[in-house]
Amino acid sequence: xxxxxxxxxxxxxxxxxxxxxxxxxxxxxxxxxxxxxxxxxxxxxxxxxxxxxxxxxxxxxxxxxxxxxxxxxxxxxxxxxxxxxxxxxxxxxxxxxxxxxxxxxxxxxxxxxxxxxxxxxxxxxxxxxxxxxxxxxxxxxxxxxxxxxxxxxxxxxxxxxxxxxxxxxxxxx
Amino acid sequence: xxxxxxxxxxxxxxxxxxxxxxxxxxxxxxxxxxxxxxxxxxxxxxxxxxxxxxxxxxxxxxxxxxxxxxxxxxxxxxxxxxxxxxxxxxxxxxxxxxxxxxxxxxxxxxxxxxxxxxxxxxxxxxxxxxxxxxxxxxxxxxxxxxxxxxxxxxxxxxxxxxxxxxxxxxxxxxxxxxxxxxxxxxxxxxxxxxxxxxxxxxxxxxxxxxxxxxxxxxxxxxxxxxxxxxxxxxxxxxxxxxxxxxxxxxxxxxxxxxxxxxxxxxxxxxxxxxxxxxxxxxxxxxxxxxxxxxxxxxxxxxxxxxxxxxxxxxxxxxxxxxxxxxxxxxxxxxxxxxxxxxxxx
Numbered sequence: 001x002x003x004x005x006x007x008x009x010x011x012x013x014x015x016x017x018x019x020x021x022x023x024x025x026x027x028x029x030x031x032x033x034x035x036x037x038x039x040x041x042x043x044x045x046x047x048x049x050x051x052x053x054x055x056x057x058x059x060x061x062x063x064x065x066x067x068x069x070x071x072x073x074x075x076x077x078x079x080x081x082x083x084x085x086x087x088x089x090x091x092x093x094x095x096x097x098x099x100x101x102x103x104x105x106x107x108x109x110x111x112x113x114x115x116x117x118x119x120x121x122x123x124x125x126x127x128x129x130x131x132x133x134x135x136x137x138x139x140x141x142x143x144x145x146x147x148x149x150x151x152x153x154x155x156x157x158x159x160x161x162x163x164x165x166x167x168x169x170x171x172x173x
Numbered sequence: 174x175x176x177x178x179x180x181x182x183x184x185x186x187x188x189x190x191x192x193x194x195x196x197x198x199x200x201x202x203x204x205x206x207x208x209x210x211x212x213x214x215x216x217x218x219x220x221x222x223x224x225x226x227x228x229x230x231x232x233x234x235x236x237x238x239x240x241x242x243x244x245x246x247x248x249x250x251x252x253x254x255x256x257x258x259x260x261x262x263x264x265x266x267x268x269x270x271x272x273x274x275x276x277x278x279x280x281x282x283x284x285x286x287x288x289x290x291x292x293x294x295x296x297x298x299x300x301x302x303x304x305x306x307x308x309x310x311x312x313x314x315x316x317x318x319x320x321x322x323x324x325x326x327x328x329x330x331x332x333x334x335x336x337x338x339x340x341x342x343x344x345x346x347x348x349x350x351x352x353x354x355x356x357x358x359x360x361x362x363x364x365x366x367x368x369x370x371x372x373x374x375x376x377x378x379x380x381x382x383x384x385x386x387x388x389x390x391x392x393x394x395x396x397x398x399x400x401x402x403x404x405x406x407x408x409x410x411x412x413x414x415x416x417x418x419x420x421x422x423x424x425x426x427x428x429x430x431x432x433x434x435x436x437x438x439x440x441x442x443x444x445x446x447x448x449x450x451x452x453x454x455x456x457x458x459x460x461x462x463x464x465x466x467x468x469x470x471x472x473x474x475x476x477x478x479x480x481x482x483x484x485x486x487x488x489x490x491x492x493x494x495x496x497x498x499x500x501x502x503x504x505x506x507x508x509x510x511x512x513x514x515x516x517x518x
Contacts, residue, residue: 054270085200088270124307125273
């Protein structure tokens, strides 16, 4: 009887934890998108007011932003300093693919982030601002959408984890 | 033996200049330039990238086509053809991946990079209400190798000081690509450092570097050694710059490149009144040639310049052809080739 009780607790605990972890990805994604938005704002400010070169911006933004997002920028800064002959687009692509897989960003978020590399640094200031604002607008939409999903799914997955555990306990034991 | 070692060290230094410059080229062209013979790298002056045209290099007054193995030829057969992508990629590296940060330089048509090398750029010009706005659709790059020739002013120095050791107002005259700016740079360094052998202590020099050629400042740091007593106004219009320096930095000598506009002569007059000495350059071939010029001709006739030095490349870049005493237009020195040069001109 005691064993059954212990098993039940373990099963319910594990499945609740899984539910929590799954629910947390929604919360985490919203947080990341929010810090990405502020990173893009910093990027725009550095370009417009400082005409700062891209490698320096990458380093500065990387150090000031939430770790997961900051790592993408810092990784790009590191690759830029190697003078390997790669274009910024190629370097940004490598950095995003390498770092973003450790985050909760969705495929669409990553694709949007990759598109930043296609235009950053290759035109005059006015043009750069237009490109960054366009991407910012897209990310804002992603962020709003992620908040709706977060509200909708967080509670659902948390409860679902617990209930699934209970269901297994009732059926199996 | 020691001389050979010094020469090898010098060559090594010259080759490292080119290998640092290679990092600014796109990988395809970087690999080709890497394969150029070392002897040519030592005299390489320009790398020219023109869209859909063969890659060319220029050195010792001759240009060559280059094939994929870095071999130099005089015909474009088998040579490497430069594409749009080569130019765009190279421009990314040259601008440190940030075209927007070099917008002002683009308006002038060139970018100065680390090491003082200058990249000339052509393409489609966009004109706004205030003149040239920017360049886009880039179609050609001219990568000019900058080499500091320390000590080339040794021959000139005795002529630009009088017997009391005072600096004399000097004008350097030569056709383009004959080493005017390189010589001016070395004179500035020497005047600023001083010449202990001649018992000359060195003077405060103010440099108005309108085209960023003398100091070759990169992010505010001069890439060329212009001496310890030198203040540089980078990218500043000459006339305004000279007046700014007179008021702010109390220079004893003002150095500037390529004068010729009316406002320049007004600024020169102001400098003269303040008792400041002047060294500058002008495009020209002979005394008659510069006397016929509007502004410079008048300055020479008025005896503003106490020494006029003519340069040519008759015996290598920066050959001193003749030195004229500005007060009576008499020759103080003439190179043995001088006469024949004038006939060619």
